[in-house]
Amino acid sequence: MPHRHLIAANWKMNGLKDHIPVARAIAEGSRDFHARVALFPPATLLPRLADALAGTQVILGGQDCHHADSGPFTGDISAAMLKDAGASMILLGHSERRHGHLEPCALVAKKAVAALKAGLEPIICIGETLDQRQQGLTRQVLTRQLTDSLPDDLNGARFHVSYEPVWAIGTGLIATDAQILEAFALIREFLNRRFRIQHEPQLLYGGSVNGSNAATLLALEGVSGALVGGASLKAETFLPIIAAAHTAPV
Numbered sequence: 001m002p003h004r005h006l007i008a009a010n011w012k013m014n015g016l017k018d019h020i021p022v023a024r025a026i027a028e029g030s031r032d033f034h035a036r037v038a039l040f041p042p043a044t045l046l047p048r049l050a051d052a053l054a055g056t057q058v059i060l061g062g063q064d065c066h067h068a069d070s071g072p073f074t075g076d077i078s079a080a081m082l083k084d085a086g087a088s089m090i091l092l093g094h095s096e097r098r099h100g101h102l103e104p105c106a107l108v109a110k111k112a113v114a115a116l117k118a119g120l121e122p123i124i125c126i127g128e129t130l131d132q133r134q135q136g137l138t139r140q141v142l143t144r145q146l147t148d149s150l151p152d153d154l155n156g157a158r159f160h161v162s163y164e165p166v167w168a169i170g171t172g173l174i175a176t177d178a179q180i181l182e183a184f185a186l187i188r189e190f191l192n193r194r195f196r197i198q199h200e201p202q203l204l205y206g207g208s209v210n211g212s213n214a215a216t217l218l219a220l221e222g223v224s225g226a227l228v229g230g231a232s233l234k235a236e237t238f239l240p241i242i243a244a245a246h247t248a249p250v
């Protein structure tokens with residue numbers, strides 16, 4: 001098991017330059033906590049945050065990338081560009097990309113290869129929809145997403161997986177402990193079977209994580225982090241999650 005929980009803030013399409021003090025407050029407020037803190041701001045803020053957070057323990061990451069290094073892809077950003085802008089991690093396959101932009105697993109896998117090549121540590125997101133859960137397809141969906149979104153190149157590499165039930169994202173609904181434990185056991189077993197693990201992947205849960213539910217969540221067997229959307233936009237709501245990680249067993 002990793003020694004510290006990874007608490008990741010997914011700012012999604014939120015944040016102008018007046019949000020930089022929030023990042024500073026997160027860095028300042030989490031300084032003494034035993035946790036890895038990562039911020040995934042919109043790409044436009046990465047260079048500014050890289051400056052603003054220089055010398056702090058906060059890790060920066062991109063929210064998505066194109067699978068090519070460079071080329072005629074108007075509006076896209078490559079993994080190398082994110083790295084150049086200050087990122088060292090990247091979110092891939094978030095449900096808002098899979099469902100909002102119809103990204104198939106095979107594309108997520110290509111992006112993961114590009115991310116590794118650029119020296120970024122990927123967090124690959126998977127999760128079932130409510131419909132799929134109600135039809136009893138959760139295990140099947142998660143296994144397919146893991147099989148097809150995680151490229152062989154991850155063998156021996158540093159990467160992480162975030163389980164985010166689509167129905168729990170931004171809804172205030174959180175999966176039950178039993179649902180989380182079942183999904184995490186499946187993921188852990190899959191990773192051990194498929195990959196030669198050199199750096200223990202951190203397994204994150206995402207979907208309506210907040211200061212009230214974080215302590216219980218992070219104490220669950222096998223949960224080594226959280227990917228936080230709404231509650232990560234303000235230091236007052238994000239710091240209690242980092243504080244919960246500080247006291248949770250790893």
Ligand code: PGA
Nearest residue numbers: 169170207208228229230
């Ligand atoms: P939420 O988002 O915390 O607002 O539910 C989580 C995510 O989408 O990563």
